[in-house]
Amino acid sequence: MQAWRAPAGRGADTGPAADGGPGRGGGMRIGLLGTGPWARAAHAPALGEHPGLDFVGVWGRRPEAAGALAAVHGVRAYEDVDALLADVDAVAVALPPAVQAELAVRAARAGRHLLLDKPLATTVAQGRALVEAVDAAGVASVVFFTTRFQPEPQTWIEEQARVGGWFTGRAQWLGAVFTSEANPFAASPWRREKGALWDVGPHALSVLLPVLGEPRRVTAAAYGPGDTVHLVLDHAGGASSSTTLSLTAPPAAAGAMVELRGVSGVTALPEARGDVVPALGRAADALITAAASGEPHPCDARFAFTVTRILATAETLLHSGTR
Template identity: 80%
Template sequence: MRIGLLGTGPWARVAHAPALSGHPDVDFAGVWGRRPEAAGELAAVHGTRAYDDVDALLADVDAVAVALPPAVQAGLAVRAARAGCHLLLDKPLAPTVEEGLAVAEAAEEAQVASVVFFTTRFQPEAEAWITEQARRGGWFTGRVHWLGAVFGDAGSPYAASPWRREKGALWDVGPHALSVLLPVLGEPRRVTAAAYGPGDTVHLVLDHAGGASSSLTLSLTAPPAAAGAGVELRGDAGVTVLPESSEGVVPVLGRAVDALLTAARTGVPHACDAGFALRVTRVLATAEASLRGGGRPS
């Protein structure tokens, strides 16, 4: 599979480009970015071609990996799908439900495979745990903390990201938390959100269709020493926690590439396709509406 990369920022440099150039089953065919000079530099590092015209890249490849802000990703993903390219996308899928729906519909209409990189879902131990807890059922409640130090660490390359500044932890780390909870506890019937705490810290309470509840604390403003993620479930089987992983992002992203290859070859959608990412986007949008409404259930 010939695959191109859309994006040249820090995430593209540390994750996507190394994962694509090192993957044995794809041909890393080129890079396009909104800054042509950055595309040239990144392409040179990985021995591939820089494209000035995104449509020229789409015409030359079978798939694209996107490492761009969600509002930019959504429009280009639709464009790529209509050009017949399979999609390896980042979270969140889009900044609004309408834009996310456009991506999911474009992928379905073009019959291209899509995989959205919810990092935890491509860590083998975590994915096995999620599958087992979904099979087991009988959960009473879940508790999540997903705390980043992006805004608390002056050295973070993501601290100046305009979309993270605008959308905050809800849209940046919220998708990771929801990607773990939704397969286990099911869709939420009601979502309440409140902005209590420093910076962009938000708290969500979800009433899931299966009867369980969950609470989430999300932040990008945590002190570096306090950063980290954890998921705890309590139910008929007792208490269980999401296993931690120390694996680097490049091999984890490589598994997402594997998933895209499999979905493209078999025609069987992956569990983390654009349709699932759209479900996550709906919850995020509902939580955002709750915040605007003063924390009332919606």
């Protein structure tokens, strides 16, 4: 992986903005791809507030939306992706997974570091192509699995991985996206198509896999209301886990939990505190560190590809009716 070094001063820049690009000074120059609710609520504020980033501009599939979001944050609205890539060191992506995978490959081939969202991709082919592009370019990648960048849950995950000896895990990740009034994500075409398996499934796996290891076998069943699905994993370390996922839970029943049982007893994932913007800021910290050190972050594109492969296997089982 190629290392990135923060410039000593803007006047000494030799990067993309040195020839008159729009960088505002200081830190890793980063652009945002995407203008939807998640980009507006999380990405743009996190990039704009981060002291180690120089938020350069926004590109979106709808130019008018890119212009509106860029105006709010005082940055440039780009009409051309390649023009944005020419002005930055890195990109943050807040787009549907299929679009993200395609544009992230393009950004990696241009030598840009990647702050991506989950899921990395919804097909194995797209996920593999992205990992290969990241490896070939030697760029850093961090995928924003929200729970992994919240301090209390992340500390708990690391502690349980050290403890080991787990017999079984149980997770529930229940959203009310399709049952709450005026939820900003309810109209998302990719969520309507892919459902909870792909939207909240990555969150559950991002907690279970670091503790229990990758699965040797995957079982999936679609029992319950709406998009509710159930996964059972046989993990390489010998433990099993069961997970229930849904975006059609009643609002009063929504929430997430993970419980582990093993030789040391019973423990549960602590409730996350704080807004998503600071968590995304910590993901940006991780990208800056990975780019500067050349050391991959645990939530890099390769880990996210493992999650994609598991979910793709589950989806195949669900569609085939195989249990």
